[in-house]
Amino acid sequence: MTQRAIDLWVGIFVAIGLAALLFLALKVGNLLKFNEDAHGYVIEARFDNIGNLKPRAPVRSAGVVVGRVESIALDGKTFEAVARLRIDNRFQFTRDTIAAIYTSGLLGEQFVGLEAGGDTVMLKDGDTLRKTQSAMQLEKLVSQFLFSRAADGPSGPAGATPAPTPPSSSSSGVKP
Amino acid sequence: MAPFVELADVTFGYNASRTILSGITLAVPRGKLVAVMGGSGCGKTTVLRLICGQHKPSLGEVRVGGRSVAAMNREELQAHRRRLGMLFQFGALFTDMTVFDNIAFPMREHTALPEPVIHDMVLMKLNAVGLRGTAELKPSELSGGMARRVALARSIALDPELVLYDEPFAGLDPISLSVVGQLIRKLNDALGMTSILVTHDIQESLKIVDYIYFISEGRVVAEGTPEAIRASSDPFVRQFVDGEIDGPVRFHYPAPPLAAQFGAPVGARH
Amino acid sequence: MALDALANVFVRLGTASRKGITRLGFAMRFLTAVVSHSGTALTRPRLVVREVYFGGVLSLVIVGISGLFIGMVLALQGYETLVRFGASESMGVLVALSLVRELGPVVTGLLFASRAGSAVTAEIGLMKTTEQLAAMEVMAVDPIARVVAPRFWAGVISMPLLAAIFSMLGIYGGFVVGVPLLGIDAGAFWGQMQAAVDWRHDVLNGVIKSVVFAVAVSLIAVFEGYDCTPTAEGVSAATTRTVVTSAIAILALDFVLTVFMFRGGV
Structure with missing residues (x-):
């Protein structure tokens, strides 16, 4: 050799x-994708309950991934979960966008869904989303279903739309 | 003139309980070929290790060219070793290199000579031991005698002032043995080297060396020129030269009397 | 009598631990010696390149084939489980995460230890037995710098590359089984994988693992060789020790690293 x-x-x-x-x-x-993420802007969303949402979970709008959850923390004063979402610069969202936590499939991973509103002002880096919808919790859902069945009798209406927990946001206000 | 290599009252042991050399004194004048002889395991190889600085004596001094080896610092020791060649018991050729690369190894490691010069020097050394034709072979393709000659060529690669031979005749057939013996003598005289030969092959040594030291149990028990040794009436020398089984060197390893050990479990000491 | 026997057990345990710790200490001192004598190896890269050839290139085939098959088996086994939850699309995630985080570094480490590590131990041990190391020393050439350090660094360089090749081929093997054979959508296979595997959290940590294993295996291999009893039995015992100690070291280090790297979801 x-x-x-x-x-x-x-x-x-x-x-x-x-x-x-x-x-x-x-x-x-x-x-490469990660790098794109790192160049995006950050918005905050406050949830009463984030369920099983994990950092690095995707943020989707109309099913398209537009960013990722950067970090999750608990606000010690209001006892709300604060999720920081890093959104790709290519996507702009209105100020009245609603953030909700959904589950892909029955047992799949959880992600944040963004639904844009009709406002003309766009979100900037560091803004906080005013309207959020918490994670759907299976236990609450079941108990609600059972209670409503007990209250309404056999023709209960609860089944189809799983009564979402009311949007929490505006009551707690925006904290810088 | 002071001898080139000098051991003055050297005592050495690998640990405190077992001394291998106790008070050895020997002198090797410049340009001479001196044999250090003795039975297996008497500390002959240790003498060589002391001279090349792999071990330090517990007591006494080893001097080469008037300088104490034990007192040398790292750089001086490296310089000392560069002026010295050593032939190991079984040659210790590098098995992953060709014969050529083996001999070129010390030149490449220690000199900045251009490759063509090294090439010529290696062929010269190989020619000196009569094995120029084996340059491209691997050591595993050589016979024992040829491997020993290649190792000899490697130990003189840098034209050392002092060459140490550790059992150069071990395991050689009679022809290879006298070839190696003659080479050692010729190289010593032709290159003006000083040589120390550690061996237990008395007949071959008597033919080629200038002076002989006998070591037994860590001491020099006899010394002299080959003529003097042949004529000696010293019982140790006679036993060694004539190859008798029992004499000053015992056949039995020291042990308690046989009767005391019969019936006792191995290892039980009384 | 029974008490004596019990005491003996503890004495043996104590002696074994003392010896183990002493050996670990020697190995660490040897590591510092190797690193501090690496000048020659680094200024003469040819020495290292040669050893990369013997350690890395010649291990390529066994590592590649093993990776391919392990990826294929992972895909088959994973499919069985995932299909029950209707999550067979996540197979890419399963295969990629298993390989990148765990199997790539660990299995490559084990293969490398038995293929290349044992060879290095035997080679150095044999050089010691035949006095080649002593001959170098007498020629004023430091055997640690000339023989040990190049082999050590070659191992440290080769193994992470082999681990990456292992993982890549494993993922490809999983793809081959999953997409054409089991009919998973190729887009879902890659897409889910890319969504779930993070380059820093998973890939980089896997690479760090393989580097740590590489240092451990290479050190064990050169140390056992350099330290062996210079006889035929000594060399063969040292070769066995290299494989056994490397396997234990890899698995133990893997546990420790996993605890630090993948603790929780963060």
């Missing part, structure tokens, strides 16, 4: 190895 052949093989090996690393970072780990 000449030195030249060894050099050649090692060169091929290192190239394949680096290609594999690149593959893992880009194709599997979606490194």
Whole structure:
């Protein structure tokens, strides 16, 4: 084995190895997408209950991923969950956008859905969403269903629309 | 003139309980070929290790060229080793390199010579041991005698002032043995080196060396020129030269009397 | 009598731990020696390149084939479970996360230890047995700088690359089984994977794991070789120890790293 052949093989090996690393970072780990996210702007959404929402969960609007949940914290004064959402710069949302927590499938991951309103003023970096809708909790849903059945008799109306917990936002006000 | 290599009353042990050398004194004048002889395990190899600075004596002093080896710092020791060649017991050729690369190894490591110069020097050294034709072989393709000669060529690669031979004849057939022996003598005289030969092969040594030291149980028990050794009546020398089984060197390893040990479990000491 | 036997057990345990700790100490001191003698290896990259060839390139085939098959098996097994929850689209996530976070670094580490690590131990051990290391020392060439350090660094370089290749081929194997064979939508396979795998949290941590394992395996391999009893049995015992110790070290380190890296969802 000449030195030249060894050099050649090692060169091929290192190239394949680096290609594999690149593959893992880009194709599997979606490194580029992440970078786009990092360049977006941040808005805050306050929820009474975030359910199983996790950091890095997607933020979708009309089913399209527009950003990610950056962090989740609890506001010690109002006892609300504060989710910071990083939204891609390409997407602008009106100030009266409603944020809601949905579940993909019955047991799937949870994500934040944004539904734009009719306002003409757009959200800026650091703004807080006024209207939110908390995560749907299976236990509450079941108990509501049972109570309404008990109250209304056999022809209860509760089934179809799972009475959402009322939008929390405006009562607690905006805190800078 | 002071001897080139000098051991003055050297005592050495790997640990405190077991001394290997106790009070050895020997002197090797410049340009001479001196043999250090003795039975297996008597500390001959240790003498070589002390000279090249792999070990330090517990007592006494090892001087090479008038300088104490033990007192050298790291750089001086490296410089000292660069002026010295050593032939190991089984050659210790690098098995992953060709014969050529083995001999070029010390040159490439220690000199900045251009590759063509190294090429010529390696062929010169190989020619000196008669093995120019093996340059592209791997050590595993050589016979024992040839491997020893290649190792000899490697130990003189940097034209050392002092060459140490550790059992150069071990495991060689009679022809290879006298070839290696003659080479050692010729190289010593042609290159003006000083050589120390550690061996237990008395017949070959008597033919080639200038002076012989006998070591037994860590001491020098006899010394002299080959003629003097042949004529000696010293019981140790006679036993060694004539190859008798029992004599000053015992056949039995020290043990309690046989009768005391019969019936007792192994390891029980009384 | 029984008390004596019990005491003996503890004495043995104590002796074993003392020896283990002493050895660990020696290994750590050896690591500092190797790192501080790396100048030669780094100024003469040829020495390292040669060892990368023997350690990395020659392990490529076994690592690649293993990765491919493990990815395919993961996909088949995962499908069984996922299809019960109607979540077979998440197979890409399952395969990619298992490989990138765990199996890639761990299995590559185990394969590397038995394929390349044991060879390095045997090689260095044999050089010690045949006095080649002593010969270098007498030639004023430091065997740690000339023999040990290049092999150590070659391992540290090769193994993370092998782990990445393993994961890549594993994911490809999962894709081959999942998409054409089991009929999962290719878009869902990649899309779900990309949504769930984070390059920093998952990929980078996996790479860090493989680097840590690489250092551990390479150190064990060169240390066992350099430290072995210079006899035929000594070399074979050292080779066995390299494989066994490496396996234990990889799995233990994997646990520790996983605790720190993937604790909770953050």
